[in-house]
Amino acid sequence: MTDLSVVFTGLHFENPFLLSSAPPTESETNILRAFDAGWGGVVAKTIGLHPVVNVYGARTKFMRTVVETSSVSMKKQPGAALHSSWNWELISDKGLDWWIPRITRIKQAHPTKMLIVSIMAGSGNDKELRAWQTLAQGCQDAGADGLELNFSCPHMDRKDMGSNIGRDEGLCSVVTEAVKEVARVPVWCKLTPSTTDIALEAGACFRGGADAIVSSNTFPSLPPIDPETLEFEINVDGLVSSGGLGGPAILPQSLAKMAQLTRAFPDRSFSGIGGISSFREALNYFLLGCGTVQVCTAAMLDQAVGPNVIRNLNRGLTEFLERNAERGFTRVEDFRGIRRDRIVAQSQIRRPADTEYHGGEEPMEGYAEPVPAASA
Numbered sequence: 001m002t003d004l005s006v007v008f009t010g011l012h013f014e015n016p017f018l019l020s021s022a023p024p025t026e027s028e029t030n031i032l033r034a035f036d037a038g039w040g041g042v043v044a045k046t047i048g049l050h051p052v053v054n055v056y057g058a059r060t061k062f063m064r065t066v067v068e069t070s071s072v073s074m075k076k077q078p079g080a081a082l083h084s085s086w087n088w089e090l091i092s093d094k095g096l097d098w099w100i101p102r103i104t105r106i107k108q109a110h111p112t113k114m115l116i117v118s119i120m121a122g123s124g125n126d127k128e129l130r131a132w133q134t135l136a137q138g139c140q141d142a143g144a145d146g147l148e149l150n151f152s153c154p155h156m157d158r159k160d161m162g163s164n165i166g167r168d169e170g171l172c173s174v175v176t177e178a179v180k181e182v183a184r185v186p187v188w189c190k191l192t193p194s195t196t197d198i199a200l201e202a203g204a205c206f207r208g209g210a211d212a213i214v215s216s217n218t219f220p221s222l223p224p225i226d227p228e229t230l231e232f233e234i235n236v237d238g239l240v241s242s243g244g245l246g247g248p249a250i251l252p253q254s255l256a257k258m259a260q261l262t263r264a265f266p267d268r269s270f271s272g273i274g275g276i277s278s279f280r281e282a283l284n285y286f287l288l289g290c291g292t293v294q295v296c297t298a299a300m301l302d303q304a305v306g307p308n309v310i311r312n313l314n315r316g317l318t319e320f321l322e323r324n325a326e327r328g329f330t331r332v333e334d335f336r337g338i339r340r341d342r343i344v345a346q347s348q349i350r351r352p353a354d355t356e357y358h359g360g361e362e363p364m365e366g367y368a369e370p371v372p373a374a375s376a
């Protein structure tokens, strides 16, 4: 029997594939179905203490593209392939009191499956930091195996919440530390990809005590405008706000973010998300150094919780291990991170013979490098 299991932040997962915090994990029924289908873990839809009211109408749409024109649209087009998901859904509109008995029941039904709960509060004052602690204690007392701090939701008006925390090193550190003060279970921080050097915010989370970093949440984006009506393809009364892009389109961008993270912190734990629908995409994240991966868009399109997606992921990993047995791969840990160091500066890539490139700098001629003024 092939061993698909991993130990990640001290937790034992029967396989490294999780449903991410999103519609597939928004209810007890969905999470129970997900565990029955074979997911090694789930991250429950983000819970907060603040009021949540979603927009009128659809919260998620899928964009597709056709071969003939390469145009991207939410409109149904025959023969179109999935490009991305676009959403402006807020966190769970069910409160902590609603979730607590459900967390307990889910764990009782599936004691060996890993249930991580995503939580969110503000960061502007002590009351908000206490809200993080209330959420953390409520979820862990109910039986959650771990906590994921949402520093990444892209739809926040509040300056002290969601991705606005994930863009601020100070807030990342302070909130993580506040949660760690009360947490008895591992604490993961899910960072926004909408920042220049995500390794800075990750470093701040680690200084606050984070056990792992999760990336990516959806990328800030707008839906396309219909050339006939001149209206955004999804709008309410003609109005739209920035939403989040997920699915196949974000795979390369998410990989770039993950590479920044794993190269900066090769000894830390990372969970990769973004554009995974089969083992082929998941493998990228493992090779960059992730210990687990998470899936949203592909699962939403497969009976809401992805029974075929998880079957294919498990089969893909099994076949990969069998195919690569002679390389000594017996489990994920054997190939985790083995392509992390292939990402280098442009100037380190080989040029045609007899040419040199110094990253756009003029080559230094003849003499040793100048001594910096301060130490001269």
Ligand SMILES: Cc1cc2nc3c(=O)[nH]c(=O)nc-3n(C[C@H](O)[C@H](O)[C@H](O)COP(=O)(O)O)c2cc1C
Pocket (backbone or CB within 6 Å): 020, 021, 022, 023, 045, 046, 059, 060, 085, 086, 087, 088, 089, 090, 091, 092, 118, 150, 152, 153, 190, 216, 217, 218, 245, 246, 247, 248, 250, 273, 274, 275, 276, 294, 295, 296, 297, 298
């Ligand atoms: C409709 C929708 C709702 C989401 N809600 C949350 C959420 O409440 N908390 C969270 O951390 N991420 C949320 N996400 C982000 C996903 O968990 C995931 O990070 C993102 O979709 C990228 O993964 P994918 O490419 O597999 O879709 C949501 C995504 C979608 C599409």
